[in-house]
Structure formats: structure tokens, C-alpha cells
Amino acid sequence: MQTAGFWIRVGAYLIDGILLAIAQFIIYAIFGVSMYSAESLDSGGTTMFETVGGTIAYAITTIGGILYFAIMDSSAKQGTLGKMALGLVVTDLNGQRISFLRALGRYFAKILSAMILFIGFIMVAFTERNQGLHDIICSTLVVHGKPEEVGVDTSVFE
Secondary structure: OOOOOHHHHHHHHHHHHHHHHHHHHHHHOOOEOOOOOOEEEOOOOOOHOOOOHHHHHHHHHHHHHHHHHHHHHHHOOOOHHHHOOOOEEEEOOOOOOOHHHHHHHHHHHHHHHHHHHOOOHHHHOOOOOOOOOHHHHOOOEEEEEOOOOOOOHHHHHH
């Protein structure tokens, strides 16, 4: 199976980012918080964290974002909505679906990929199997294909 390169993965992430931003906007609006600044729309507080609604909205969107990536990547669809739109799936090194815990670890490993000046993500363009640092840490691949139909011939990487 063909691994997914840098730019198609960027495209999938942009789709996910737009969808999550829309969800975040809606949740923040429900709780009366401005998504574009740390200021509360509630006259009783000066920042969003001085209001219960702001704190709840922040917690929901933060935990929701983490769960979105972990649940979707470990689901039967094997990818987020952005990956599905571009025909990509997340697998282990043998082409199998990954567990929720591995997907959760992959999410947090992405933070490390970002912390080192995004070099962990840029690695996708230069590694043999198009793996970012987070993929290497969690032994995962992002490949072109359909869920449950992906098999990786690991001999091509030897």
C-alpha cells in the first residue's frame, strides 16, 4: 500500500482544523465566550476563564479535540473526517487498525512533533515510509486506502 505524503496529510489536517474550528465556534457561542480573544462576552467577567461558561467551553473543546482524533483514528473508519475525505487511513506497521490507546498516544506525540519547531511533522516529507516523529514513536503509518482493506507489504521497506 502506498504511504501518504506530506501535502495530502496537510490537506487532511486542514479539513479537520476547519471542522473543529466550526464546532469550537458553536460551543463557545453557546457558552457566551469569544473564540477570537480571551475576553468573555459576559459582562460579569473580564476573561473567558473568569466565567464558568468560558472554563467549561474551553474544557469541552480541548477534550473534544483530543477525543476526536483518538476515537476517529482508532475507529472502524481508521481516520478523521479529513483523512476520510482524502482517502487516507491510519494503520499500525502491519496495516491493521490501531487501538484507542495507540491513537491517544499518537495524538500526544504530535505535541512533541510540534514542539521541536514542527520538525516532527516535516519528517513526513523525508522519511522512507512518510512517517512523522509521532508515527515513528507510535509505530503507525498513514496510507492511501479504505478501512479494513489495507495491507502493508513490509518487505518493501527492508
